[in-house]
Amino acid sequence: MKQHDSTSGPVSKSTMELVSSLSLAFGVLGCSALVAKWALFRKRSSLPPGPSLLTVLRDLFKAGFSNSAHAQFEQWTRRYGEVFSVSLPGQTVVVLNSVRVIRDLFSGTYKHITNDRPPSFVGKYMFRGCGITFSSSGKYWRKLRQLFHSSINMHVDGGKTIEQTLRSEMVTTVRDIKCEAETGNVQLQEIISKYLMNVLHILLTGESPAPGSNNIAMMRELDDHLNRSLSIDQEAVLVNLPFLRHLPNSYGRRWKRTEALRAQLTKLFFTDYKVNFRSGNGVIDKFLEEASKEDSPVTKDDVLALIFELVAAGYVTSKSTLLGMMLTVLHRPDIQQRLQKEIDEVIGDRVPCLNDHDNIPYFDALLFEMMRYTSQLPLGLPHMVREEIDYEGWRIPKESLLLPNLYYMNHDPSVWEDPWLFRPERFLEEDGSLVSPLSEARQRFVQFGVGKRSCPGQNFARSRIFMFIATVFQQFEFLPPDDEPLPSFNPADWEPGLILMPEYVHCKVRCRKTGGTG
Numbered sequence: 001m002k003q004h005d006s007t008s009g010p011v012s013k014s015t016m017e018l019v020s021s022l023s024l025a026f027g028v029l030g031c032s033a034l035v036a037k038w039a040l041f042r043k044r045s046s047l048p049p050g051p052s053l054l055t056v057l058r059d060l061f062k063a064g065f066s067n068s069a070h071a072q073f074e075q076w077t078r079r080y081g082e083v084f085s086v087s088l089p090g091q092t093v094v095v096l097n098s099v100r101v102i103r104d105l106f107s108g109t110y111k112h113i114t115n116d117r118p119p120s121f122v123g124k125y126m127f128r129g130c131g132i133t134f135s136s137s138g139k140y141w142r143k144l145r146q147l148f149h150s151s152i153n154m155h156v157d158g159g160k161t162i163e164q165t166l167r168s169e170m171v172t173t174v175r176d177i178k179c180e181a182e183t184g185n186v187q188l189q190e191i192i193s194k195y196l197m198n199v200l201h202i203l204l205t206g207e208s209p210a211p212g213s214n215n216i217a218m219m220r221e222l223d224d225h226l227n228r229s230l231s232i233d234q235e236a237v238l239v240n241l242p243f244l245r246h247l248p249n250s251y252g253r254r255w256k257r258t259e260a261l262r263a264q265l266t267k268l269f270f271t272d273y274k275v276n277f278r279s280g281n282g283v284i285d286k287f288l289e290e291a292s293k294e295d296s297p298v299t300k301d302d303v304l305a306l307i308f309e310l311v312a313a314g315y316v317t318s319k320s321t322l323l324g325m326m327l328t329v330l331h332r333p334d335i336q337q338r339l340q341k342e343i344d345e346v347i348g349d350r351v352p353c354l355n356d357h358d359n360i361p362y363f364d365a366l367l368f369e370m371m372r373y374t375s376q377l378p379l380g381l382p383h384m385v386r387e388e389i390d391y392e393g394w395r396i397p398k399e400s401l402l403l404p405n406l407y408y409m410n411h412d413p414s415v416w417e418d419p420w421l422f423r424p425e426r427f428l429e430e431d432g433s434l435v436s437p438l439s440e441a442r443q444r445f446v447q448f449g450v451g452k453r454s455c456p457g458q459n460f461a462r463s464r465i466f467m468f469i470a471t472v473f474q475q476f477e478f479l480p481p482d483d484e485p486l487p488s489f490n491p492a493d494w495e496p497g498l499i500l501m502p503e504y505v506h507c508k509v510r511c512r513k514t515g516g517t518g
Contacts (some may be wrong), residue, residue, distance in 0.1 A: 013016065017438050019407065032408045037261075045093075046394065046395060047085045047092065047394065047395055047396075047397075048080070048083045048084050048085040048094060048394040048396075049080045049081070049084055049085070050074055050076065050080055050084040050086050050087065050095075051080075051084075051086065053087060053088070053089075053248070056086050056087075056088065059072050060072060062482075069186075069232050069379070069413070070375075070378035070379050070405070070407040070408075071407075072250075073095060073379065073405050073407070073408065074405070074407060074408045074411075077095070077097045077405060077408045078094070080141065081097070081416050082096075082098045082100070082101050083095070083096060083101055083391070083392075083394060084096050085098070085400075088183075089174065091400075091401065092396075092397050092400040092401070093382075093400070093401045093403055094396050094400050094401065094402050094403070095403045095405050096402055096403065096404050096405060097405045097408050097409060097410055097412075098409060098412070098415075099415075099443070099444050099446055102404055102409075102446060102450050103446075103450055103451075104391070105383075105391065105490070106383065106450045106451040106452075106453065107400060107450050107451030107452075110147045110389055110391070110414075111451055111452065112386075113385060113386040113387050113389065114383055114385055114386070114389075114402060115137045115383055115386040115451065115452050115453050116136040116137055116383065116385075116386050117133070117134050117135060117136055117381075117382070117383070117384055118382050118383075118384040118399075118401050119239060120134050120237070120239060121229070121234075121235055121238035121239045121242060122134070122172040122226065122229050122230055123135075124242075125242070125245070125255075125259075126226065126229075126258065126262060126308065127304075127305045127308060127309070128301045128305065129301075130299070130302045130304070130305035131144065131300040131302065131305030131306055131308070131309045131458070132145045132148055132305075132309065133145045133309050133313070133381070134305070136384075136386075137452060140297055142383050143297060143298070144298065144302060144306065145369065146308075147286070147287065147290055147298065147306070147367075148306055148309070148456055148457075149456045149457075150286075151283045151286040151306075152203065152283060152310065152314075152456075152457055152460050159512055160473065162203070162253075162460070162463065163353060163354045163463075163467075165202050165203070166199065166354075166463065166467040167351060167352075167353075167466060167467070169195055169198050169199050170234050170352075170467055170468065170471045172195075172198070173191060173194070173195045173468070173471070173472070174471065174472070174475055176191055176194070177191060177472065177475075177476060177509055178509075178511070180509075181476075181508070181509040181510075181511075182405075185481045185483075185506045185507060185508060186506065186507055186508070187504065187505075187506055188323065188326050188504075188505040188506065188507060188508050189319075189502075189503075189504050189505055190321060192319055192326075193315075193319060194216070194322060195468060196314070196315050196318050196319055196322075196464065197216045197219055197220060197315060198216065198235060199218065199464055200219065200310065200311060200314050200315060201215060201219070201240075202282075203282065203314075204269060204282050204283050204284050204307065204310065204311075205269070205273070205282040205284060206282035206285070207282070215268060216264055218261055218264055218268075219265070219311050219315070220313065220315070221257075221261055222258065222261040222262070222265060222308075222312075223311060223312055223315045223316050224316075225254060225257060225258045225261065225501055226258070226308075226312050226316075226498075227312075227316050227497040227498050228254065228497050228498075229254065229255070229258065230497070230498035231497045231498050232379065234251070234505045235293070237251065238251060238255075262308070265307075265308070265311075266304060269284060269307050270284075270300070270303065270304055270307070271442065272286075274288065283310065284307060286301075287302075287306055287307070288303060291303050301402065310457075313455075313457060314457060314460075314461070316497075316498075316499045316501075317376065317377070317461065317499055318461050318464060318465060319501065320376045320499050320500065320501035321367070321370065321371065321376065321461075321465055322465060322468060322469075323501050323502050324371075324374050324376070324501065324502070325366065325367065325370050325469060326464075326478065326505050326507070327486070327487060327489055327502055327505050328366070328370055328422065328489065329478055330478060330479070330480050330486055330505070330507055331486060331489050332422065335366065335424065336473065336477070336478065338362055339360075339362055339363065339366060339469075339473055340473050340477075340512075342360045342361075342362045342363075343360060343470055343473055343474050344474075346359045346360050347470065347474060351472040352471050352474060354463055354465060354466065354467065356466075356470060356499040357462075357463075357466045357470075360470065360499060361428060361432060361433050361434035362424065362428070362432075362463045363466060363469060363470070364427065364434050364462075365424040365425065365426070365427040365428045365434060366424045368424075368426075368427045368442075368445055368447075369423060369424040369426055369427060370420060370422075371447045372416070372426075372445060372447065373410070373420075373422050373491075374486055374494075374500065375406050375407040375411070375447070375491060375500070376447075376491075376501065377406060377498065377499060377500075378406060378407035378491075378500060379403055379404070379405060379406065379507075380403065380404030380405070380406050380449075381404075381449075381453070381515070382401045383401070383402040383403075383404065383453065383503050384399060384400070384401055384402070385397070385398060385399060385400045385402060386398070386399075404446075404461060406446070406447060409446070410447070415444055422489075426441055427441055427442070427445075472484070474512070475511065475512060476509045476510065476511060476512060476513055477509070477510045477511075478507050478508070478509055479507060479508040479509070480507060480508070481506050481507055481508055482508065484506060486504060486505075487502045487503065487504065488502075
């Protein structure tokens, strides 16, 4: 009988066991890799976390889509973190809640696909899809922005500089304050509105408004309508149900009046203005001059849009800023005293000039802190994603809205110490100088925007605000009224709209010993 190899059985069995063990190990590793890959894919293909649709509809309805909507967004931020999404039927909104994320998306790697604008009711029907605020970025958009930026920094009024225009208007403003102070409380909202609109009119046309004209009244009313129409509640409804503008309801009545004002100002600043076209005197002349070139892409609708953008952006934000600053000093007399001390030391009795700005650092510190604290533009202007992106493991679909939550960022306790304490010294060095633009405090301050969509008129706005503040605090002391309480300094109590602002600011005024304007 044939003998079997005594080692063949055991060797074969050990080999099989080894092979089985290795196979099992590799199988486990393979399955683990697949599971990990699936989990990673699932996470990377998911939207950022956020509230359910039912929660969104319930809570935003409760908030009334008014100026308390940003407070609801703040609550969601505390729950979901730096980035969260709100999924609405047919639309994804991704809310950005930190400066780091905003800088990443708007001025970093993704800047070429994150700086478009979403469809807007006001953009479509008021601005006809033109201009720089509501149109998508690109070569054509850059041309318009360049034209807008260069035009508002040009000389106006037959060779007068912007500084001369501001000085001239402040003479009138000081006279108006003195006249009102003699008869009782001064209504600062009216004083400020008149100053800002007169400067805008001169900037647009090169001339002061004619005596008895209603140009300023129309510009103010249009701006008030646009501020309300651009608020979240109005846009959310009308962008989806535009036919409501034709019905006899609050939407229809507001829009009917807005269209009437648009037609009147079109006639005033375009149709009639072209008859007396005299290149070089005002911003409108620069716009028309560019549009008249054979090879220029600028059209009539672009000129109109740029005019209306200047009227809108050049008024309501500066009005809110000045009202906020004046309300601040009425609540905080110590701030008024420090500001006046610097003005007296730098300017004394002579007429203020724009070069004084750099030597009064407390002005900018006060301005920045006021804008941070009040967050006049609480939710920023939305951006739209041109194509789908993957950001830190989260999927942001094509045509999603990116909404900067400025209100939360300006009051984030992990970023700002005691965020609800009003303290201009946040923006000052120990020696009293203004902190550098590269400092941590300035890098966290993004109220003027980030990247290519940052405010193109911020330097002009700061010039107007500085000339007003320097002149009135050189001339006057502002005190709370005797017969009525001051409005709240809490922005949650301010008027709803795209821009938050106090409805009114009344005060007593006393003349100071120093002062060179008037």
